Amino acid sequence: MTSIPELSDKTKQRGKLSRAIYDARIRSAIIQALTLFTVVALLFWLTRNTMINLQARNLSAGFGFLDVSAGFGIGFTLIPYKEGDTYLRVFAVGIMNTLLVAVVAIALSTVFGVLVGLARLSTNWIIAAVARSYVEIIRNTPLLLQIIAWYFGVFNLLPRPRQSMEITGGFVLNNRGFYLPGPVVEAGFTLWLGILAVSVIGAIALYIWAARRLERTGQSFPAILTGLGIVILVPLLAFLVLGSPLSWDMPELKGLNYVGGITVPPSFCALIVALSAYTSCFIAEIIRSGIQSVSKGQLEAAGALNLPANWTLRRVVMPQAMRVIIPPLISQYLNVTKNSSLAIAIGFPDLVSVWMNTSLNQSGRAIPIVAMTMGFYCAVSLSVSAVMNIYNKRVQLKER
Amino acid sequence: MTSDLQTFVPRPDRPPPADSAGVAAWIRKNLFSDIPNALMTLLGAYIAFTVLSAVLNWALFNAVWSADTRRECLDAVGRAGACWPGVAIWFENLIYGLYPKDQVWRINVGFLALILWMVPLWIPRVTSKIGIGLSAVMLYPFLASYFFLGGDKGVVWTGLIALGLTGFVIVWATALTETLQAKTAGAWLIDALGRANAEEKMQTRIRLLAVLAIFLLACLAVWSVSFTEVRTRFWGGLFLTLVISGIGITFSLPAGIMLALGRRSNMPVIASLSTIFIELFRSVPLITILFMFNTMLPLFMPAGTEVNQLLRAIVAVCLFASAYMAEIIRGGLQAIPNGQYEAAHSLGLTYWQTTSQVVLPQALKIMIPAIVGNFIGLFKDTTLVSIIGLFDLMNMARAIGEDTNWLGLFIEPFFVVSLIYFVFCFAMSSYSIGLEKKLATGRDTG
Numbered sequence: 070m071t072s073i074p075e076l077s078d079k080t081k082q083r084g085k086l087s088r089a090i091y092d093a094r095i096r097s098a099i100i101q102a103l104t105l106f107t108v109v110a111l112l113f114w115l116t117r118n119t120m121i122n123l124q125a126r127n128l129s130a131g132f133g134f135l136d137v138s139a140g141f142g143i144g145f146t147l148i149p150y151k152e153g154d155t156y157l158r159v160f161a162v163g164i165m166n167t168l169l170v171a172v173v174a175i176a177l178s179t180v181f182g183v184l185v186g187l188a189r190l191s192t193n194w195i196i197a198a199v200a201r202s203y204v205e206i207i208r209n210t211p212l213l214l215q216i217i218a219w220y221f222g223v224f225n226l227l228p229r230p231r232q233s234m235e236i237t238g239g240f241v242l243n244n245r246g247f248y249l250p251g252p253v254v255e256a257g258f259t260l261w262l263g264i265l266a267v268s269v270i271g272a273i274a275l276y277i278w279a280a281r282r283l284e285r286t287g288q289s290f291p292a293i294l295t296g297l298g299i300v301i302l303v304p305l306l307a308f309l310v311l312g313s314p315l316s317w318d319m320p321e322l323k324g325l326n327y328v329g330g331i332t333v334p335p336s337f338c339a340l341i342v343a344l345s346a347y348t349s350c351f352i353a354e355i356i357r358s359g360i361q362s363v364s365k366g367q368l369e370a371a372g373a374l375n376l377p378a379n380w381t382l383r384r385v386v387m388p389q390a391m392r393v394i395i396p397p398l399i400s401q402y403l404n405v406t407k408n409s410s411l412a413i414a415i416g417f418p419d420l421v422s423v424w425m426n427t428s429l430n431q432s433g434r435a436i437p438i439v440a441m442t443m444g445f446y447c448a449v450s451l452s453v454s455a456v457m458n459i460y461n462k463r464v465q466l467k468e469r
Numbered sequence: 470m471t472s473d474l475q476t477f478v479p480r481p482d483r484p485p486p487a488d489s490a491g492v493a494a495w496i497r498k499n500l501f502s503d504i505p506n507a508l509m510t511l512l513g514a515y516i517a518f519t520v521l522s523a524v525l526n527w528a529l530f531n532a533v534w535s536a537d538t539r540r541e542c543l544d545a546v547g548r549a550g551a552c553w554p555g556v557a558i559w560f561e562n563l564i565y566g567l568y569p570k571d572q573v574w575r576i577n578v579g580f581l582a583l584i585l586w587m588v589p590l591w592i593p594r595v596t597s598k599i600g601i602g603l604s605a606v607m608l609y610p611f612l613a614s615y616f617f618l619g620g621d622k623g624v625v626w627t628g629l630i631a632l633g634l635t636g637f638v639i640v641w642a643t644a645l646t647e648t649l650q651a652k653t654a655g656a657w658l659i660d661a662l663g664r665a666n667a668e669e670k671m672q673t674r675i676r677l678l679a680v681l682a683i684f685l686l687a688c689l690a691v692w693s694v695s696f697t698e699v700r701t702r703f704w705g706g707l708f709l710t711l712v713i714s715g716i717g718i719t720f721s722l723p724a725g726i727m728l729a730l731g732r733r734s735n736m737p738v739i740a741s742l743s744t745i746f747i748e749l750f751r752s753v754p755l756i757t758i759l760f761m762f763n764t765m766l767p768l769f770m771p772a773g774t775e776v777n778q779l780l781r782a783i784v785a786v787c788l789f790a791s792a793y794m795a796e797i798i799r800g801g802l803q804a805i806p807n808g809q810y811e812a813a814h815s816l817g818l819t820y821w822q823t824t825s826q827v828v829l830p831q832a833l834k835i836m837i838p839a840i841v842g843n844f845i846g847l848f849k850d851t852t853l854v855s856i857i858g859l860f861d862l863m864n865m866a867r868a869i870g871e872d873t874n875w876l877g878l879f880i881e882p883f884f885v886v887s888l889i890y891f892v893f894c895f896a897m898s899s900y901s902i903g904l905e906k907k908l909a910t911g912r913d914t915g
Binding site for chain 1: 499500506510512513514516517735748749751753755757760767768772845850852853855856863867870879880883886890894895898
C-alpha cells in the first residue's frame with residue numbers, strides 16, 4: 070500500500086501532490102478527516118442553536134428538576150406513587166410499567182406463537198389454513214390500529230360493573246378493567262419461598278447430574294419428570310404443612326364498583342391482547358421457519374438409528390432448530406419492549422407516556438427527558454444484543 | 470426370423486387405486502387420516518365457521534346501509550350489525566383528508582402519473598427497466614411535490630419540477646420505442662435524423678441536445694401552469710399515509726446502502742459513525758424519535774425558523790427507516806463471498822465499480838424479501854404519526870367516532886381502514902414472493 074511498485078512514465082511525471090491523492094492511505098485519511106469535520110461542525114451548530122434557543126426561552130438543560138415534585142397522578146403504578154412524588158419517581162414508575170407490559174406480552178405471545186407456528190406446520194389442511202389466515206391478517210395490519218381497535222372497540226364497550234362478566238375464581242371483567250384475586254402474604258411465607266427456591270435448585274442440579282451421567286455412562290435418567298415432581302410436590306407439601314401462608318383477596322362488588330384484589334385498567338388489557346396477538350404472528354413464522362430449516366436427512370438419519378420419536382425431537386430437531394429460532398426470537402422480544410411504547414395512544418402510563426409526554430409537557434425540560442428515555446431503551450437493547458452475541462458465538466456451527 | 474420377433478409393447482399404466490386419487494382421497498389424507506386428525510379438522514372447521522359467520526353477519530347480513538346518525542343504526546339493529554352510512558359519508562376524508570374538494574383531482578392526477586410511470590415495468594418488451602424504476606424513485610417525487618403542494622414556485626423548484634416532467638416524457642419515449650422498434654429512444658432519434666453513421670461524440674451530443682430541448686419545453690410547461698397552494702395541515706387520510714411512506718421508502722434505500730457500506734468500511738471514523746447512528750436509531754422506538762423531532766427540532770434550528778410539522782414527522786421516519794434498511798443491506802453484503810471482491814480487484818475495478826457492479830446487485834437480490842418486509846413495516850409504522858397529531862388514515866378513522874352524528878362509531882371505520890392496510894401490505898408481500906421466485910437463479914435453489 071505504501072509504495073506503488075511499478076510507476077508508468079505518465080505517473081512519474083505527475084507531481085508529488087497528485088501522487089499523494091492516488092495513495093489509498095492518504096486518501097482515506099483525507100476522507101475521514103473531512104467526514105469528522107462535517108459531523109463535528111454539524112453537532113456544534115446544533116448545540117449552539119439549542120443553547121441560544123434555550124436561553125431565549127429561559128430553560129435549562131440540567132438534571133436539577135429530577136428532585137422537584139411532579140405534581141400529577143398516575144393511574145396505574147407497580148411501585149407506590151403519590152401525587153407529590155419527584156420526577157425521578159415518575160421515571161421509575163414509567164420504567165416499571167413498560168417492563169411489566171413487555172414481560173407479560175412476551176410470555177403470552179411466546180406461548181401463542183409456538184402454538185400457531187406448530188399449527189401452520191400441521192398436516193391437517195384446515196388447521197394449517199386457519200393458522201395461516203390468522204398470521205396473514207394480523208401481521209398485515211398496523212399494530213397501533215389493532216391496539217386502538219381493541220381499546221375503543223372491545224374493552225371500552227364491555228358492560229358496566231353491575232352487569233360484569235364474572236369468570237370463575239374471582240376473575241371479573243367490565244368496562245372499568247379486569248379484576249383478579251390479589252395474593253395476601255401471611256406468616257411463614259418467606260420460609261415457603263425458601264423451600265420453593267431450594268427445590269428448584271435441587272431439580273436443576275438433578276438435571277445437570279443426569280446429563281453428565283448420560284454423557285459418561287450412556288445410562289439415562291428421567292430427570293425432567295423427576296425434577297417436575299420435585300418442583301411441584303415439595304412446595305405443595307410445604308404449603309399445606311405451613312398452613313397456607315398465602316391467601317387470596319377476592320374482588321367483590323360493593324356499591325357501584327368492585328373492591329379488593331388486583332385491578333388492571335382496560336388500557337392495559339387492550340395493550341397486552343393486541344401486542345401478544347401481533348407478536349405471536351411473527352413468533353409463529355420464526356418457529357415454523359426454524360423447524361423447516363432442519364433438513365429431512367437429519368430426520369431420516371435419526372429414523373435409521375431407530376431413535377424413538379421424542380428423542381428425535383429433543384436431541385436432533387430442537388437443538389438444530391433452536392440455533393435458527395433464538396436470534397430472531399430475541400429481536401422480537403426487543404420489538405415487544407419497543408412496541409409497548411404505543412401505550413401512549415390509549416393512555417396507559419408507560420415510560421413514553423408518563424415521562425416523554427406528561428413530564429416533558431409539565432417541566433419543559435426536553436433535552437434531559439428525551440436523553441433519559443432514549444438512554445433506557447438503548448441500555449435494554451444493547452445489553453440484550455451483547456448477550457445475544459455471546460450466545461451466537463457458542464452455538465455457531467464449527468466448520469473446517 | 471426377424472418377422473417372428475415380438476416387439477415389446479408396454480401395457481398402459483394402470484390407474485392408481487381408487488382410494489388414493491380424487492377428492493375423496495385428498496379429504497381422507499389431509500383431513501381424516503386418523504382420529505386425532507379428524508378431531509383437529511372438526512376443531513379447525515368450528516373456528517373458521519364461528520369467525521367467518523360472525524364477521525359476515527355483522528358486516529353484511531345485519532348491517533345498516535342507510536341512516537343519518539349512529540342513533541338510528543343503534544335503534545335499528547343495536548350492536549349486532551355494522552353501521553356503514555357513517556363510513557360512507559366520511560369515505561372521501563378517509564382517502565383525501567381535508568384537501569379542498571375542488572383540488573382533489575390534483576392528488577388523483579399525481580398518483581395516476583406514478584402509475585403511468587410504473588406501467589412500462591410490466592411491459593415485457595421494455596428492456597431498460599432498472600433505469601425506469603430508478604427514475605420513478607428519484608425523479609417522480611419532484612413532479613408530485615408540485616401537484617400536491619402547489620403555490621408559489623421559485624426558479625430552483627421550477628427546474629426540479631421540470632426535471633420530473635422530463636423524466637416522465639423520456640420514460641414513455643423509451644417505453645414506446647422499445648416496444649415498437651426494439652431500440653432505445655436515443656437510438657431511434659439518431660436513426661430518424663439519419664445520423665446512424667455519425668461519430669460517437671456527435672451522437673452523444675444529439676442525445677444531450679434532445680434531453681435539453683425536452684427539459685426547456687418542460688420548464689415552459691411548468692411555468693405556464695400554476696396551482697393554488699394547499700397547506701400541509703389540510704393533508705390527511707390515505708393520501709398522507711402514502712406520501713409519508715413513499716418519501717420514507719425513497720429516502721431509506723439509498724441512505725441505508727450508504728450507511729451499510731459505511732459500517733463495513735475499513736476507515737475507522739466512518740465505520741464508527743455509521744455504527745453509532747444505526748445502533749442508536751434501531752434501539753429506540755419510533756415514537757420516541759417522532760417525539761424527539763417534534764419537540765427538539767425547533768430547538769435545534771436557528772431561532773425563528775419554522776419547521777412544518779409534517780416535515781418533522783417525515784425527517785424522523787426517514788432516519789428511522791434508513792437505520793433499519795442499513796442493517797438489512799449489511800446482512801446481504803456479508804453474504805457475498807470474499808472471492809467476489811477478490812475477483813473484482815484482480816480485474817482492476819475500483820471500489821465504487823466493485824460495489825455497484827459486482828457486490829450490490831447480488832446483495833440486494835438476496836435481501837429482496839427482507840427489504841420489502843421493511844417497506845411493509847414502514848408503511849404500517851406511519852400510523853404512529855397520528856400520535857403527534859397528524860391526520861393520517863388511522864387518525865381519520867378515529868375522527869369519525871368523534872363526529873357528533875356518529876359518536877362512538879369506532880369498529881366500522883377501523884374495519885375499513887384495516888382492510889385498506891391489509892390490501893396494500895398483502896399486495897407488497899405477494900409481489901416480493903413473486904419477484905424472489907423470478908430472480909432465483911438455479912444455483913440458489915439447488
